[in-house]
Structures are given as C-alpha cells and as structure tokens.
Amino acid sequence: MTTRSGLSALQEALRALERSGRAARRSCGLPDSRSEAAREVGKDGQGGRLDARRISSWLDPEQGRAPRDADQVWALVRVWARWAGDRTQRRVYWNKLVEDAQPIKGEPAARSAGSPWLGRVVGTLRDEDALGLEVHPAIEGGTGPLPPYLPRPHDQALRDELRAADEHGGLVVLVGGSSFGKTRACWEAVRELLPDWRLWHPLTPTRSEALIAALADERLGPRTVVWLNDAWQYLGIDAGGERAASAMHARLQRRVDAPVLILGSM
Known part of the structure; x- marks a missing residue:
C-alpha cells in the first residue's frame, strides 16, 4: 500500500468515527469538539499529550501527516467510540491502519508543492x-x-x-x-x-x-x-x-x- 493511499484509508476511518461520535454528543447537548476529545484523551491517561491541532494535522485531506504513535490514535478512537456508543472497535485494526499510513522510505510524507486549494x-x-x-x-x-x-x-x-x-x-x-x-x-x-x-x-x-x-x-x-x-x-x-x-x-x-x-x- 502506498503512503498516500494508506494515509487516506486512516483518515477516512477516523473521520467516519468522529462524525458518529460528535453527532451522538450533540444530540445529548454535550461538547463535541476536537479540543474536547483531546481533553478526554488526556483525562484517560493513555494517549500522552494530544491537542486539537495535532488531530487536525492527521486529518488534513491535502497535507495530512501520518501519526507515528499508534497509542495516541487508539486513545482518540476510544474516546470517539465511547461518545458514539460503539463497542466494535479493535486495536489491531487501528494499529494496521497506522502502520500502512507511514511514509515509505525516501518518499515525502506530504506533498511539497503546496495545496491546490485556497486558504x-x-x-x-x-x-x-x-x-x-x-x-x-x-x-x-x-x-x-x-x-x-x-x-x-x-x-x-x-x-x-x-x-x-x-x-x-x-x-x-x-x-x-x-x-x-x-x-x-x-x-x-x-x-x-x-x-x-x-x-x-x-x-x-x-x-x-x-x-x-x-x-x-x-x-x-x-x-x-x-x-x-x-x-x-x-x-x-x-x-x-x-x-x-x-x-x-x-x-x-x-x-x-x-x-x-x-x-x-x-
């Protein structure tokens, strides 16, 4: 699997889980931002230091950077899955997604020519x-x-x-x-x-x-x-x-x- 397709697969899986989790939180009138998810990761004590900016850097569709720490990804997945009431997530699946998203040696992690989009x-x-x-x-x-x-x-x-x-x-x-x-x-x-x-x-x-x-x-x-x-x-x-x-x-x-x-x- 190539770097960009591997990263895209990880991004798509994370975005789908984020949508489900945030929708469930909103329906209960609870905070659902990425900052709140990062705060809960820190509260759980299993994902190290994580903030909304880092989550966004993983999910940027044009210049996203593959997360190197599978523990952080799993900690975030657990939070979003908890919000969504989803008990089907398995760590081995997410570890494989993170592994496949890593840059191939000698290949840049993100496009160097810049984004084609405004902003x-x-x-x-x-x-x-x-x-x-x-x-x-x-x-x-x-x-x-x-x-x-x-x-x-x-x-x-x-x-x-x-x-x-x-x-x-x-x-x-x-x-x-x-x-x-x-x-x-x-x-x-x-x-x-x-x-x-x-x-x-x-x-x-x-x-x-x-x-x-x-x-x-x-x-x-x-x-x-x-x-x-x-x-x-x-x-x-x-x-x-x-x-x-x-x-x-x-x-x-x-x-x-x-x-x-x-x-x-x-």
Whole structure:
C-alpha cells in the first residue's frame, strides 16, 4: 500500500468515527469538539499529550501527516467510540491502519508543492493568525495575542448555524454593534466546530473584487469558509458590491462543490 493511499484509508476511518461520535454528543447537548476529545484523551491517561491541532494535522485531506504513535490514535478512537456508543472497535485494526499510513522510505510524507486549494486548514491556525482575520488583539501587557474569551448567549446560536453549515454550507452573518466581539465570536466558533475546513480571507485589490475573484476561482474547494469581516465592505452599494452579492448567490446555488460557508459580520 502506498503512503498516500494508506494515509487516506486512516483518515477516512477516523473521520467516519468522529462524525458518529460528535453527532451522538450533540444530540445529548454535550461538547463535541476536537479540543474536547483531546481533553478526554488526556483525562484517560493513555494517549500522552494530544491537542486539537495535532488531530487536525492527521486529518488534513491535502497535507495530512501520518501519526507515528499508534497509542495516541487508539486513545482518540476510544474516546470517539465511547461518545458514539460503539463497542466494535479493535486495536489491531487501528494499529494496521497506522502502520500502512507511514511514509515509505525516501518518499515525502506530504506533498511539497503546496495545496491546490485556497486558504489554510482551520485546525492549523494559531491565535496569532486571528489577528490577520481582524480579531481585536489583547491590550498591551496581555499574556497572549488575544484576550481571554467569555462566551455569551449568541455564541450558542452561532454554533447551531455552523453545525448546519458543516453539512450543507450556506451564508451566516453575525450582526451587532461596534466592538461587540462579532469577529472574535466567529473565530472561536469556526475553530471549535470546523477544524478540518479551510478558511479564505479575500482582501485585495479591493474587498469586493477579491470576493468576486475567490468565488469564481476553481481553487475555492468544498469545505471552505469564506471569511467576510465587516461584510458591508464587500457588499456596499456601489457596482462592485452588487456584483459581489450576485457572485455569492451564484456560488451558493452550486451543489457540485458544496459545502462552502460564507461567514460574515456587520
């Protein structure tokens, strides 16, 4: 079995189990993010140090890296299987998947030419990357690039919309007053719920022109979030805004490369 096909088989098996586990958790109103799964792995004490970013690096469809530690994979499988009420999983099966996913000697573990798709995988983004998405930074003297986040009632409604978008895509716009925390709320929700999606932030030469170009670009692949902070700057009353709105409508009608999520704030 070749490296990429072996890794694809492992990714497909993990994604299927993740979908089942997360769906069961959501139906019970319990947290279902990859961060929560990693936390439970740590609590179980059998998978070493595991975090959501590492899980996402395993599952990246374009540049995924094969996990080297079968114990970590098995610990994650046990958590997702427990969530799903699935008692059929066997360690020998997962050990073989991990073994077959390993790079062949002399062959790169991931493609070196870069991804053919626009954007970066959400699960690989760090707090520093949020600043490039126009999330307000921490005040001077803070302990990190972002201030601590305090969830508010609208966060649950936003997450409900993103869970639906995970299957169908669509348009979601969070509306609120200036400095209300809209961009940060979107960042936290996307990072928690859509870690294996890509995120693309169209900016130049103008925002409306960048959006029009992105929506027409064949590199805007399925499972991509198009990030429109201050959406009025993309959809203003000028001709560019009208064309951008028309391009959004046309792209959302397409089903061949769905789902695509257009996520805005204003």
